Amino acid sequence: MELAAVSDGHSAQLHAKLIKTAPHFDSFLANYVLRAYSKSPRPHRALRLFLHHHSQPLAPIPDRFTFAPLLSAAARLGCADTGRQLHALLLKSSLFPSSSTQSLNSLIHFYSSCRLLLPALQVFDEMSERDVVSWTSAISAAADADSPRHALRLFDSMVADGIQPNEATAVAALRSCADLGALSTGRRIHRIARVHGFSSKPNVATSLLDMYAKCGRIDLAEEIFRGLPEKDVFAWTAMIFGLAYHERSREALDLFQDMVEMGVQPDDRTITALLCACRSKAWVAEGYRVYNNMHKFGITPRIQHYGCMVDLLARGGHLSEAEGFIRRMPVEPDAVLWRTLIWASMIHGDSERAERLMEKRKLLEMDPVDSGSYVLMGNVFGSLGKWEKKAKVRETMVKRRTGKLPGCSRIEVNGVVHEFEAGDSGHPEAERIYEKWDEIVERLRVEGYSPHVSEVLLDMEDEEKASQLHHHSEKLALAFGLINTSPEEEILIVKNLRSCQDCHSAMKLISRIYGRKIMVRDRIKFHHFSNGCCSCGDFW
DNA sequence: GTAGGGTTAG
Incomplete structure (x- = not known):
């Protein structure tokens, strides 16, 4: 007692x-x-x-x-x-x-x-x-530490060692698959979960739903969602996020209505999902409506909600409004939030605003280990033609040895995830990949494509700029995918940053020339390329 | 009488 x-x-x-x-x-x-x-x-x-x-x-x-x-x-x-x-x-x-x-x-x-x-x-x-908990703890540790490939390697070693995965193992491994876009590995784990009879447990089912949505199979995610007898806030939120990710924003907002009508209380992540849905369509009025209604559910805005709002406003070109929004918000803006606005300022041609915010906010002091700020600053200086300043930022970045990867793309082929960085020559098939890309460029050229050299903010000749663009990580991943998959297969590439203009144009054309369906998942949305068009309608 | 486990602004 x-x-x-x-x-x-x-x-x-x-x-x-x-x-x-x-x-x-x-x-x-x-x-x-x-x-x-x-x-x-x-x-x-x-x-x-x-x-x-x-x-x-x-x-x-x-x-x-x-x-x-x-x-x-x-x-x-x-x-x-x-x-x-x-x-x-x-x-x-x-x-x-x-x-x-x-x-x-x-x-x-x-x-x-x-x-x-x-x-x-x-x-x-x-x-x-080591028992199943030891393995699961290690897999979760790797998954939590942004090492999803390591997590999946551990998962395979565990299975090879004859240890049977349980629910917790499946959840950790599925999260890694979701991160990587490793669909076939995710399906394999789904089969294991079914065999052991725990695939319908709420936590496993939510992980499966999330994995399918993030691996481009929103249809299978919906199937799992529909099959859930009891839908809790985790399941609803994961489904709303999935729809938002696939730009089915109307359905995401409608699903939220269903959720509320069913009496399920949303949490702050549900609101984040809704704001993401609005952002991906640049629905400013809808975004404000969600934001202004948060308090009705007892939810106080947090930095991620402000972040979505700023992104929504800034990407839509409402730069002053976005800046005012940041100044009025009651929490301290972080480096990510300033970067969002600075980046949007630059792509909307307001490099002066970008430079002013950057210098005033002392971006590098806010988060000196994140390479994102260095890359962004370099780009802003480049866009203004201030090459010395750009060089200086680069120097600082090298000196401080910032850890995080600036840009990488991943593709799963035959159950193995391959990772590429821009200009990567470390892959065992690098030579074939570059040859393939040369062939692709030739066919693109015939179709009238010319590289968006103005996007390369470096002080160099156009030819060199084109070569830089051609070796962006998603292009290397795509070349690898074209070599190693059969023509009827849909290709999924997962990128850790947002799509760049040149890669986007190239992907559209390649989908037509090669008759392939290509999906690119970038930081904020899925791009479904097919027959020369992209599902995003060229807005991102 | 044991440990680990679902959605999360870029």
Whole structure:
């Protein structure tokens, strides 16, 4: 009875009483309380109780059930140092290395929660015995740390090791497939889930729905959605996002109406999905309507909602309105938000505004590790013909060694995901890919295509600019796809940035010349290219 | 009496 109260985490008196009676506390009871605290709204109480025990002469002895709740509390609190100390304590304890699998599983999860992928994988690598939770924790860690290819490699190793995936494994692996656009791998996981009978569990079904939508099969996503007997906010939101991603904005907004009529309470992500639907069609009035109605659902706008609104206004050319919107919003704008407006200013030909915002906002100081700001600044200076300034930005970027990839494209062929960067020559088939692209360029030229050299904001000759454009990552991925897929197959390319003008024009023509259906998923929407046209109607 | 798990502005 009393312990049930502890699990609510609200009973301070009971906590004090438990601490006083510590000498009578055996390990079983102590672990029970630690577990209850770690799951409560105040997980730090678990850590405090453990520390208290540690200083007692008759303290309960830590056993194989003790570390998991502590590490889980440290993970929830994001206490990296506390978790590291627990790690050290665990290694020193008599529990290690025997009967430590569960504790080490929690340790993997702890490192992953603190965004420390390498230590998480190191713990996993050094484990003498791994169960399904160890594998799943490692796969989730990789998936969370933007290493979806690594996550899928781990998934394959797990299956090869004869460990059966469960629901949690499927969810983590499906998220990686969704990230990568790895449709055939996603389908394989769907089959596994069906065989094991958990494909209709709400969390798995939502992951499947999301995976199909992000892998270009919105039809299969809808099929799963329709088949769900109970649709919760996760399922509705994932479906609305999917429709928005595929530019079926009207249906996305209508689906939201259905959701509300069904009595399902939207959350802040549902609103984000709606705003994305409005943005992709440049529906300013609809966007404002969604934004102004948020409070009716008890939802306070957050930076992502402001971000969508600014993008909606700025991309539609309402630059001053977007800037005013940023100045009036009650939260501090971040680098992403300023970049959105600066980028839109540049593409709408207002490079002066772009430069003013950039310099005034000290963009590079806001987020010095994200290469996005450097690339954008370089582009703005390029558009103004300020080559020295552009060179200087580039120099700073190299000096600071910013980690993130500026642009890459991925394509799955025969169940394997291939990744390309601009000008990439690292792929084993690089030579064939470049030859293929030369052939494509020749056919494009016959059809009257000329490269959009004005898009290359570098101080160089047109010929060199054309060569730069030709080696954009999505073109390399496409050339690879054309070589390695059969003519009736639809090609899906996943890009981490927005589409560029030249690639967009080229994709349209290639879809006609080669008679292929090509899908490009960029940062914000799907482009379905077919017979010389794109579903986005050339607005993005 | 164990650990991990669905949608998320660019």
